[in-house]
């Protein structure tokens with residue numbers, strides 16, 4: 001079938017993206033869903049920093065590709081062997097399916113699936129190949145989702161059914177920002193009630209980490225970002241303090257923070273988070289700096305200050321367990337996803353949305369592929 005979609009042909013184009021040919025809306029051909037695959041009508045798709053990192057070239061992914069990796073929509077077609085989803089189901093996508101067979105999947109952390117990670121790096125479906133083409137030319141998938149499109153074919157393992165009453169704009173944020181941010185606190189940091197926690201970088205993931213810290217009853221919670229409006233939002237979400245990276249965090253917590261979450265995606269921010277981590281504390285990084293950035297610390301400090309540094313990908317989550325639980329938090333008013341939503345816009349404004357995200361003035365923008 002045909003679908004309008006946002007095609008990225010080349011990475012690293014100069015800013016601004018609006019008005020440039022870096023990203024264009026094209027008509028794609030989608031193959032019908034194969035074995036284990038699902039055709040989804042995309043209703044909402046989040047503009048995440050990872051998409052921007054691919055556009056600006058700081059995170060290498062192969063092109064030409066249809067962008068987008070966090071979405072919500074409705075099942076409109078299913079291939080053979082799909083038992084858990086039916087036409088009409090509402091779904092949210094996760095950007096790393098799980099094969100269920102690799103060491104990581106069998107070890108209980110589907111978010112670390114090495115088979116899916118390799119498929120994502122190739123720009124292919126987890127079962128191999130692409131279902132997207134333009135005039136016969138093979139076009140790649142972005143993290144098995146490619147949701148900057150009116151329709152997408154995804155593996156059933158990339159989808160989680162959600163209740164019909166959850167607005168699509170909200171549901172779209174569960175599969176990336178919330179899983180990653182809350183998971184960083186819950187699964188990766190060993191945050192404990194009454195212990196201090198700092199979050200560097202208040203984008204969608206960082207603010208979700210603030211929400212996770214509130215749920216974990218961390219105290220005090222300190223939010224760190226140069227943008228005043230984001231600091232205000234962090235305070236709204238339950239942070240106790242919000243400071244600029246230029247402020248001295250040890251004025252607030254002289255011993256440092258027991259848990260430091262780095263969500264900026266810069267080695268310099270990771271260094272700052274590490275330096276601010278208390279003796280015996282844990283530094284968790286979820287940001288994705290460019291591959292050339294190096295991070296250097298005193299080797300002695302790791303031992304003498306008994307620190308731990310951990311990477312956390314997709315919140316080291318089990319999405320099939322975590323997303324339904326987060327939905328319940330949202331229903332109970334403990335997960336104010338609405339506050340992360342900066343704007344909704346038609347798909348034709350994707351490039352403008354990337355420019356705004358580059359300026360760091362917005363948290364989560366959501367595009368609507370069927371609006372003009």
Ligand SMILES: [Zn+2]
Nearest residue numbers: 048050176177
């Ligand atoms: Zn994302």
Ligand SMILES: [Zn+2]
Nearest residue numbers: 099102105113
């Ligand atoms: Zn696996």
